[in-house]
Structures are given as structure tokens and as C-alpha cells.
Amino acid sequence: MIDIIVGHYNYWVVIFLMMAGFYTVIDRGNLIKKIAGLSIFQTSVFLLYISIGYVSDGTTPIIAEGFTRYSNPLPHVLILTAIVVGVSTTALGLALIVRINEAYGTIEEDEIHEQDKSL
Amino acid sequence: MIAVAAIRLSDLFAVVMLFGVYSLLTAALFMDLDAVDVAFTEAAVGAGVTTVLMLSSLHLTKRWEVLPRRKPLLSLLVVGITGAALVYAVLDAPLLGDPTAPVHQHVTPRYIEQGAEEVGVPNLVTAVLASYRGYDTFGETVVIFTAGLAVLLLLGIHEDARMRPGVSAIGDQVVLRSVVKPLLPLILLFGLYVQFHGDFGAGGGFQAGVIFATAFVLYDLVFGDGSARSVVPPGWLHRLAALGVLIYGGVGVYSLLAGKAFLDYSALAADPVHGQHLGVLLVELGVGIAVFSVVLLIFYAFSGRSRRR
Secondary structure, eight states: OHHHHHHTHHHHHHHHHHHHHHHHHHHOOBHHHHHHHHHHHHHHHHHHHHHHHOBTTOBOSBOOTTOOOBOOHHHHHHHHHHHHHHHHHHHHHHHHHHHHHHHHSOOBHHHHHHHHHTO | OHHHHHHHOOBHHHHHHHHHHHHHHHHHHHHHTTOHHHHHHHHHIIIIIIHHHHHHHHHHSOSBOOOOOSOSHHHHHHHHHHHHHHHHHHTTSOOTBOTTSGGGTSSHHHHHHHHHHHHOOSBHHHHIIIIITHHHHHHHHHHHHHHHHHHHHHHOOOOOTTOOTTOOTTOOOHHHHHHHHHHHHHHHHHHHHHHHSTTTSSOOHHHHHHHHHHHHHHHHHHSOTTHHHHHSOHHHHHHHHHHHHHHHHHHHHHHHHTTSOTTOGGGGSSSHHHHHHHHHHHHHHHHHHHHHHHHHHHHHHHHTOOOOO
16 A cells, blocks of 8 residues: 555645646636646656656666666657647647737636627 | 655745755756766756746746645645555666666667667767667657747737847846856857767757757846847848758658658768768758757747737
8 A cells, every 4th residue: 555655645746736737727717827837737747657667766768778667758758749739839829818818908718708798 | 855845845936046045956867877068968958048938938828826725735735646556666667777687678679789880870879869760860850940939929029119239128237248258159159069979979959959049048038138139140140940850851851752751861972871871861950950949939939929818
């Protein structure tokens, strides 16, 4: 039982962060807050991949003499590119928010819905 | 913990700042998990670029969040159920650091055992990124390019009337100026090193592109809004972004014309390993140029927009 709890602690952290991000996205009405929640969700997935690629007693996957055990390079590649893609999509979301603010004068979801109804 | 604080605060400025700290901590965690390349990217992107972008969009919108009137019970319930399902799923998952886990059994042994001979690049992350999974990386580069285009379509690059090169929004900060000035060439040099040494040490086109862009963002922030534009005009950046993607695609088309598969770099030189190495360098260069220009373009788009109601 203790083994299960301690040996999986990377997953517990991931689940906690993921749910924290998820909660922010569905509960908060502020659009920038939603983007922040989405980013936290995103980092939790990054953390999941990287911790899966980790091998105990392994080392960084750069071939060097004296090392035979390396951590898995494949998740590193996937996440490396995902981070940079993530920042450009976040920028896209922020750009949308800026335009929404210009059109509606607010970035609160409820107020935007009210304005839509009154049209 | 920092994540929780970031969610609970309603001062969005503090949220953004905490987010930078959170990113840096994540980078340290990646480092601890032997993922240096990833830690590198996270530190440059999360703590640098994202913070600046979020701050500028805060400037363009509002700083304070209005707390919702509805009860959080329903959302908490949904989150709780999802979380419980995930916990249940995790119980079957392999332990942290277990070398016999299924992920390490397929494909990876080949990358680790033969990567250095087949591609001629000691950094396996670079080898997998640019050569084995070159298709994916090409796709990612195109996604970044497209996201940059979409931001430009939404915001456009404007010249703010109040913006004068040489006059910074934060005033004339002598200390910042004199610290940043000697730092800039070092950052640029470091960016170049990361770009061209990415096949031996940690680094590569993605990181180098972001580091390069950060240098210009810093210059723009400290030495006055719009001063980076006189060094790198936005008009060039459009072309540079396209050029980066074209270099990557061009390498692929060249290998097609030379009778090999798309992005098979062994077509680039008589010796296949040499060709692979050359291909990796060229492709990383394309990625670096594309990432640099897209990140800087996005920054220009945000910083040039004036606040409107």
C-alpha cells in the first residue's frame, strides 16, 4: 500500500495540477484566468510525460562515455515541441481576449453573455 | 501550492507574476527528472515569453477579476469525479523510474543504442527531434507559424501614436539600462551557441529561437517601446518566419528530388551519417528562424496595440 502511494507520487502531483487547472477553466468567468487554468492543465500533461520518461539511476539522454542507462528521449522531444507550440497557442488565446475586450468592453464571461442576450 | 495561489487570487497582475515563478519551478523539476532540453525550453518560454505576453494583454484589458456569484459546488463535483477516475486509472500505472515500464520497451532502445551511429549526433533528443521524428517536428513548426499568422490577423501590427523609440514606458531606468546593455550580446551569443551546439549538448532550434526573441523583447522593454523595431523591422519578420518553414520543407523536398523519402537526410551528402548530421543542422536552423520570428512578431502585435474601450 505504501509502495503504491509513494511509487506513484509523480501521478498524484499531475492529477492535482490537472484538476486545479480544470476547475479554473470551468468555474472562473474571467477569460484571462481561464487561460491561466488551461496553462496549468497543460504543464500537468508535460509533467506526466517527462516523469514517465524518467528512469531511476539513468542520466540525461546525451551519449557520453561511462554511461549506459539514459532516460527516455522520446517524451522529451514531444514535450519540448509542445511547450513552444503551447506558448504560440496561448498567445492566440490572449489575442482573442484582447479583441473580445475591444468589442464588449469586458473579459468576464457572464457580462458578455448578458450583452449577447440584450441584442 | 503556487498554482493554487495563482488560481485563487483575483488580482490578475499577481496571478501572472506567480505564474512566472511556477514555470521556473517546473523547469527545475524537469531538470531533476533528467530532461535538460525540456527544462531549458520551459525556463525560456514559461518564465520569459509567456509572462511578458500575459502582462501586455493585461495592459490591454483589465487588471481585476470579478468574482463569480454562482456556487462552485457543481464544478467541484465534476472535478472531483474526474480526479477520482484518474486516481483509479493510476493504480495500474508503472512506478516512477521503473526501467521495465512499457514506454521504455519499444522504439526507445533503438534510439538509444543506434541513434549516435545512425544520425551522428550525441544528443539523442536532437536526433529524435530532427531526424527520427522529423515529420512531427515539421508539423509543429507549421503549427507555430500558423498560430503566429492568426495572432497577426487578429491584432495586426500597429504603430502606437504614443510610442517613441528611445522612450520607455517604465521611464529611464539607469540601473536596468546599464545591466541590460552588457547582457544583450551575451544572450545573443548564448542563443547562437544553443542553436549550433544543440547536436552535442542540450539545446536546439526551439530553445535558441526563444532565447533570441527574449533578447529583443528585453531590449524593447528597457530601451523604449518600439526600439526593437528599428533593429528588426516587422516586415522582415514575416519573411523570416516563412523562410524558416521553407528551409525545413526545402530540405525535405531536396531529399525527395534526390530519390530518397521526404526528410531522409542521408540524401544530403555522399556519406549517409554525414548527410544526417547536415540535415539535422539545417532543419534546426529552419526551426530556430521560424520560432524566433514568430515569437517576436507576436510580441510586436501585442505591444503595438493601444488600449481601447
